[in-house]
Amino acid sequence: MSLMKEPLIPVVGVITDVRIDTPDIKTFRVVTPDGKKAFDHMPGQCAMLSIPGVGEAMFSITSSPTNTEYMEFSIKKCGCVTEWLHQAEVGQQITLRGPYGKNFPVDDAFVGQNLLFVAGGVGLAPLRSVINYCRHYRERYGTIDIVYGSRSKDDLLQYKEIIEEWATDEGVNVHLTIDREQEGWDGHVGFVPNYVKELGFDTNKTAVLCGPPIMIKFTLDGLYSLGFEKTQVYTTLELKMKCAIGKCGRCNVGSKYVCKDGPVFRFDELDELPDEY
Amino acid sequence: MFKCSIDSLDKIFAEISKNATVYLPVDNDDGKAVYTKWENGVKWSNELNTVKSLKDFFFPQVENLMEFKVEGKNIEIKDIRTESEDFVVFGVRACDVRSFDILDRVFLVEPCDSYYANRREHGVIISVACTRPSETCFCNTFGIDATSPNGDITVWKTEDALYWNANTEKGKALLDKLNLDECDDSAVNEQKAKTAEIMKRLPLASLTTENFGGGKTDELFNRPEWKTLSESCLGCGTCTFVCPTCQCYDIKEFNNGNGVIRFRCWDSCMYSDFTKMAHGNNRLSQVERFRQRFMHKLVYYPENNEGIFGCVGCGRCLAKCPISMNIVKVMKTIGGND
Numbered sequence A: 001m002s003l004m005k006e007p008l009i010p011v012v013g014v015i016t017d018v019r020i021d022t023p024d025i026k027t028f029r030v031v032t033p034d035g036k037k038a039f040d041h042m043p044g045q046c047a048m049l050s051i052p053g054v055g056e057a058m059f060s061i062t063s064s065p066t067n068t069e070y071m072e073f074s075i076k077k078c079g080c081v082t083e084w085l086h087q088a089e090v091g092q093q094i095t096l097r098g099p100y101g102k103n104f105p106v107d108d109a110f111v112g113q114n115l116l117f118v119a120g121g122v123g124l125a126p127l128r129s130v131i132n133y134c135r136h137y138r139e140r141y142g143t144i145d146i147v148y149g150s151r152s153k154d155d156l157l158q159y160k161e162i163i164e165e166w167a168t169d170e171g172v173n174v175h176l177t178i179d180r181e182q183e184g185w186d187g188h189v190g191f192v193p194n195y196v197k198e199l200g201f202d203t204n205k206t207a208v209l210c211g212p213p214i215m216i217k218f219t220l221d222g223l224y225s226l227g228f229e230k231t232q233v234y235t236t237l238e239l240k241m242k243c244a245i246g247k248c249g250r251c252n253v254g255s256k257y258v259c260k261d262g263p264v265f266r267f268d269e270l271d272e273l274p275d276e277y
Numbered sequence B: 001m002f003k004c005s006i007d008s009l010d011k012i013f014a015e016i017s018k019n020a021t022v023y024l025p026v027d028n029d030d031g032k033a034v035y036t037k038w039e040n041g042v043k044w045s046n047e048l049n050t051v052k053s054l055k056d057f058f059f060p061q062v063e064n065l066m067e068f069k070v071e072g073k074n075i076e077i078k079d080i081r082t083e084s085e086d087f088v089v090f091g092v093r094a095c096d097v098r099s100f101d102i103l104d105r106v107f108l109v110e111p112c113d114s115y116y117a118n119r120r121e122h123g124v125i126i127s128v129a130c131t132r133p134s135e136t137c138f139c140n141t142f143g144i145d146a147t148s149p150n151g152d153i154t155v156w157k158t159e160d161a162l163y164w165n166a167n168t169e170k171g172k173a174l175l176d177k178l179n180l181d182e183c184d185d186s187a188v189n190e191q192k193a194k195t196a197e198i199m200k201r202l203p204l205a206s207l208t209t210e211n212f213g214g215g216k217t218d219e220l221f222n223r224p225e226w227k228t229l230s231e232s233c234l235g236c237g238t239c240t241f242v243c244p245t246c247q248c249y250d251i252k253e254f255n256n257g258n259g260v261i262r263f264r265c266w267d268s269c270m271y272s273d274f275t276k277m278a279h280g281n282n283r284l285s286q287v288e289r290f291r292q293r294f295m296h297k298l299v300y301y302p303e304n305n306e307g308i309f310g311c312v313g314c315g316r317c318l319a320k321c322p323i324s325m326n327i328v329k330v331m332k333t334i335g336g337n338d
């Protein structure tokens, strides 16, 4: 009886596609060895990927739950696991377990709302899942605004999908920006937080922020100055994780474990936690 | 309630050993009590408690979780779990018994940790009531009654006899097999009253939890005293390793030439790399790490577990910290009841 299903034991996955997004981010498509999606998830949830002998690490599932064929992960090269993955080829097996964490409230609090997504760098990874979910169930939501910025044009993740699919959707407004002027770029130039202020959004929106801590901080200040309330703004936290199931004691902020009570938080919820993230 | 003479203890252990491995506190060469497998001739220690708790039996310091065979691009995952042996741990103190209520609420909640659950299922805990609590004991601060510990079976030891009472189905099944004589509980009640008097006079008897518990984060997190309290902490992690309720673990791997073994081992929130990750570390200095350990036991854990504190007052961290820092000093300073 006690040798029940063990949450720490993963399943095998196969990489079926590798897309080079930016100089340091690749998007990996993963299925089980018999070609199926390994498990279902909701937007904002994550999975633990590992390469035996190298290590295990947490990644947002960037594909939408409405994609029933495979899962995708956009992974930035920064350490052992991620560097190893970056040299992996199609056909390579890895292991995965999940889904972990609380998702964005796409089926409740978001329904009927105008949505504003603000992302920086690889922070687009978790948001891409929500955005594509909301585009799939388009009639449930109001307008969708997407502000996305990166260091340069070459660092924009999912550029093709953004331009060819998101930007051509009815009622979806895409606002791209890069940090510095660059040849061949005639779009906006400047940091994400400033761009959000310039765009001067109406407060009749629910906002979701994902990106480096500094971007989150200044964008949040900008939104508050536009009149947004804490209860209207969501984000995701990223802390070191090992078990992903609230047991190894690593990822807590106060009494909350980011792996199971997060990674999605609303800013009024974050306000109740100690400033330790 | 059942009774046997002290002299018959070896016979009882021999009887239990027919079906399960028996462990009990035994003095090592340094005169320190450590849990040791019972065999003929092994003697029960007179020490109040063991240096390390019995957490190891259920949540070992190092434990292999699974194995991988890697061949070219292919991976095979091997489930190496085996059913635990049946075992009985005898001589467990009230504080250490309570520690399993605390660990259960971590490991047995969904998604259940099958490694721990397996050992909990196969292990029987026989507690022994305290008669000579030490000056570092403060279990009563957390509402633990050392004169009447929980566990599958409770044992009271008097000068010449042992009194046994089963508290759980598992305990009853074991006790039934021992065929001890029934008796009344007058001797036990007398002992309980005597020990309760001693408990009242312990130096830490007046330590209270009144300024701690769930909902106290705002009030306690930014207290300036954390800095002075943590100043000389070495970050050695001794306090977390001897603590019966500390449950943080790390997951690591090694290649044994034949495959990759993924294992887990105890970790410590007192270590500088515990929360270190790609974009930095959310607990940069020892002040933050030190605060985490005590806030977890005194505020975060009770907040998530109906007010139950994450410390059992066993006093191990008082005895073992190389700089004599400990949870009592923290409670007195931060809780303001010095």
Ligand SMILES: Cc1cc2nc3c(=O)[nH]c(=O)nc-3n(C[C@H](O)[C@H](O)[C@H](O)COP(=O)(O)OP(=O)(O)OC[C@H]3O[C@@H](n4cnc5c(N)ncnc54)[C@H](O)[C@@H]3O)c2cc1C
Binding pocket: A046, A055, A056, A057, A058, A059, A060, A061, A074, A075, A076, A077, A078, A079, A080, A081, A082, A083, A122, A125, A126, A237, A238, A239, A240, A241, A263, B273, B276, B277, B278, B279
């Ligand atoms: C909820 C969540 C979602 C995430 N989603 C994504 C995502 O969608 N995409 C993505 O790319 N990332 C994501 N991450 C981040 C990702 O998990 C980390 O980048 C990952 O842990 C990197 O693993 P690694 O083995 O490659 O790095 P590691 O080898 O662990 O190294 C990470 C960094 O820490 C440093 N480091 C590690 N150990 C030590 C040490 N002992 N001493 C000194 N320095 C050390 C390394 O130098 C490196 O800079 C997410 C994280 C979380 C928690």
Ligand code: SF4
Binding pocket: B239, B242, B243, B244, B245, B246, B297, B310, B311, B312, B313, B314, B315, B316, B317, B318, B327
């Ligand atoms: S914190 Fe100290 S006194 Fe409390 S249970 Fe842990 S080791 Fe024992």
Ligand code: SF4
Binding pocket: B232, B233, B234, B235, B236, B237, B238, B239, B240, B270, B320, B321, B322, B323, B324, B325, B326
């Ligand atoms: S409190 Fe004491 S035992 Fe614990 S880490 Fe600091 S120095 Fe080590």
Ligand code: FES
Binding pocket: A240, A241, A242, A243, A244, A245, A246, A247, A248, A249, A250, A251, A252, A257, A258, A259, A260
């Ligand atoms: S990752 Fe282990 S508790 Fe969150």
